Amino acid sequence: MRRLKMNTKILLMTFFIIAFSFFIGGVFVIGNLLSEQEEDFGQRAMLVARTVSNMPELENQLMNDDQQEAIQTINQTVEEIRIINKAEYIVVLNMDRVKYSHPSPAELGKRSNSEDVNAAFSEHYYISKAQGELGRMIRAFVPVLNKDKRQIGVVVVGYPMPTLATIFHDYATEIIVTIFFSILFSMWGALMLGHHIKKQMFGLEPEEISQMYVERQETFNAMHEGIIAVDNEMNITIFNQKAGFILGVEGDNARYIGKKIYEVLPDTRLPEIVESGKPIYNQEIYINRRSIMSTRIPIQVKGRNVGAVAIFKDLTEVKQLAEELTGVRAFVQALRVQTHEHKNKLHTITGLLQLGHTRQALEYLKEVQADEASLIRFLNERFKNENLSGLLLSKVGRGKELGIIIEIDQESRFTRFPPFLDQHDFVILFGNLIENAFEALQGVARTEKVITISVDEHDGVLAILVTDNGCGMSEEVKKHMFENGFSTKAKDNRGIGLYLIEEIVKKGHGTIEVTSEEGKGTSFLVLFEVGDEQNGSY
Numbered sequence: 001m002r003r004l005k006m007n008t009k010i011l012l013m014t015f016f017i018i019a020f021s022f023f024i025g026g027v028f029v030i031g032n033l034l035s036e037q038e039e040d041f042g043q044r045a046m047l048v049a050r051t052v053s054n055m056p057e058l059e060n061q062l063m064n065d066d067q068q069e070a071i072q073t074i075n076q077t078v079e080e081i082r083i084i085n086k087a088e089y090i091v092v093l094n095m096d097r098v099k100y101s102h103p104s105p106a107e108l109g110k111r112s113n114s115e116d117v118n119a120a121f122s123e124h125y126y127i128s129k130a131q132g133e134l135g136r137m138i139r140a141f142v143p144v145l146n147k148d149k150r151q152i153g154v155v156v157v158g159y160p161m162p163t164l165a166t167i168f169h170d171y172a173t174e175i176i177v178t179i180f181f182s183i184l185f186s187m188w189g190a191l192m193l194g195h196h197i198k199k200q201m202f203g204l205e206p207e208e209i210s211q212m213y214v215e216r217q218e219t220f221n222a223m224h225e226g227i228i229a230v231d232n233e234m235n236i237t238i239f240n241q242k243a244g245f246i247l248g249v250e251g252d253n254a255r256y257i258g259k260k261i262y263e264v265l266p267d268t269r270l271p272e273i274v275e276s277g278k279p280i281y282n283q284e285i286y287i288n289r290r291s292i293m294s295t296r297i298p299i300q301v302k303g304r305n306v307g308a309v310a311i312f313k314d315l316t317e318v319k320q321l322a323e324e325l326t327g328v329r330a331f332v333q334a335l336r337v338q339t340h341e342h343k344n345k346l347h348t349i350t351g352l353l354q355l356g357h358t359r360q361a362l363e364y365l366k367e368v369q370a371d372e373a374s375l376i377r378f379l380n381e382r383f384k385n386e387n388l389s390g391l392l393l394s395k396v397g398r399g400k401e402l403g404i405i406i407e408i409d410q411e412s413r414f415t416r417f418p419p420f421l422d423q424h425d426f427v428i429l430f431g432n433l434i435e436n437a438f439e440a441l442q443g444v445a446r447t448e449k450v451i452t453i454s455v456d457e458h459d460g461v462l463a464i465l466v467t468d469n470g471c472g473m474s475e476e477v478k479k480h481m482f483e484n485g486f487s488t489k490a491k492d493n494r495g496i497g498l499y500l501i502e503e504i505v506k507k508g509h510g511t512i513e514v515t516s517e518e519g520k521g522t523s524f525l526v527l528f529e530v531g532d533e534q535n536g537s538y
Contacts, residue, residue: 014190018182030167037162038138042127045140048085049157052078052092053144062094062144062152071108075101088137091156092144093117100153117141120154129161136161229299229309230261230270237307246292246314273298273308286420286507383414383455387423388430392453395434399451404441406434409454418462418528421508429504432497433466433524440470440522462530467523473516481514
């Protein structure tokens with residue numbers, strides 16, 4: 001069977017179904033026909049028996065003393081009736097059970113010993129079936145009554161019961177024509193169906209499609225990225241092994257095929273792609289407590305959305321590398337700024353010493369040392385994360401280079417990260433907020449350029465406030481400031497910082513409020529819920 005082509009298989013299956021259907025249908029139809037014909041023969045036998053029993057000459061001959069003459073007369077008359085009605089036999093018995101008529105002349109005048117006729121001698125009318133010398137017969141028993149309503153004999157009429165052979169003989173033409181046209185049109189329909197199915201399957205045989213499916217699954221499983229696809233009913237159609245590994249879904253991934261996506265992973269955001277039909281590329285999302293870089297694309301066939309596919313990879317390793325890179329950059333930036341500052345300070349001290357102002361040089365050196373030590377000690381004590389401390393220290397030094405004062409609220413305190421966020425997210429958040437403030441202060445003619453940073457934890461809420469007295473934003477700019485790629489600076493690689501800030505705020509289920517006035521400055525207030533202190537950690 002495996003070597004047969006699909007069209008041949010369909011033809012054979014169709015032939016088998018038709019043959020089996022004819023067999024089942026034939027059993028019921030022939031059974032009904034047999035029952036109907038048996039009932040018909042029974043009624044016919046009863047009608048003939050009643051006709052014979054009501055013949056006037058029958059009464060006269062049964063009362064005739066000359067039995068031989070009576071037998072000859074009755075048998076001749078009854079035989080004519082039997083032939084006309086095509087009965088197998090008509091037997092007339094007197095009250096002594098002597099046969100006055102019978103198809104076989106040798107039986108005439110003999111006494112009947114059949115017990116089936118007993119009830120008829122008690123004036124009962126009935127029909128029965130029995131196995132006789134001539135086969136299975138259906139018989140009618142009718143008593144013969146005289147004018148005084150006194151029984152004088154019995155009439156028995158027998159018809160052979162119908163058989164399968166007689167049914168097929170009687171309906172041979174109808175059966176042959178029905179089977180012929182049924183097979184003819186069924187085979188034609190099977191050929192058309194096979195052709196249509198092959199066309200839908202691009203002319204491929206089922207074995208070829210099965211092989212392609214296995215190859216496709218193995219190809220997806222061999223890919224380094226996770227792949228999940230759904231149809232427009234949100235049923236999973238693809239779920240490769242890497243997807244299960246990245247998302248922490250245990251067990252054989254094949255068992256998820258056909259299930260609803262939200263029953264397996266409720267937060268993949270694939271349903272919104274199916275509904276909108278718009279792709280989203282390289283978006284960081286949070287699935288099953290994992291940070292994922294996801295690309296989600298609608299699947300379209302002939303201009304109609306039939307599903308969506310998500311291609312994603314775990315950002316854990318990428319984040320680790322990014323954190324290391326961020327730490328190294330922050331360290332390098334801090335060293336560069338410190339080198340530049342120390343160079344200026346050394347020049348100042350050298351000048352004071354050359355001018356002979358030894359006491360002033362010593363006081364200046366103590367003051368510089370005290371300021372740096374105070375800032376470092378403050379950051380180490382109030383910010384319980386080295387990456388953030390290093391970032392803020394480097395930004396303070398960067399601000400001095402740009403002539404911008406960065407003031408960190410002395411009441412600031414940071415002990416733990418909000419749920420769903422980590423140090424990488426906060427480095428991006430703080431870095432972009434401060435860089436955005438730097439840009440707002442560039443080109444602004446002010447005697448004193450100031451950026452104020454405040455971080456506060458209170459009643460389970462983490463509040464981050466970054467304020468500058470820069471150029472501010474117009475209402476039109478505020479409407480589009482979080483759009484990816486939007487910038488008031490006509491340069492490449494702009495318009496990303498605020499977009500990343502909003503994505504991190506969404507990821508941490510926080511809120512962001514922006515207050516800005518043109519020519520006066522801007523403030524960003526970011527709020528996160530961090531819960532009770534004993535349950536938090538960083």
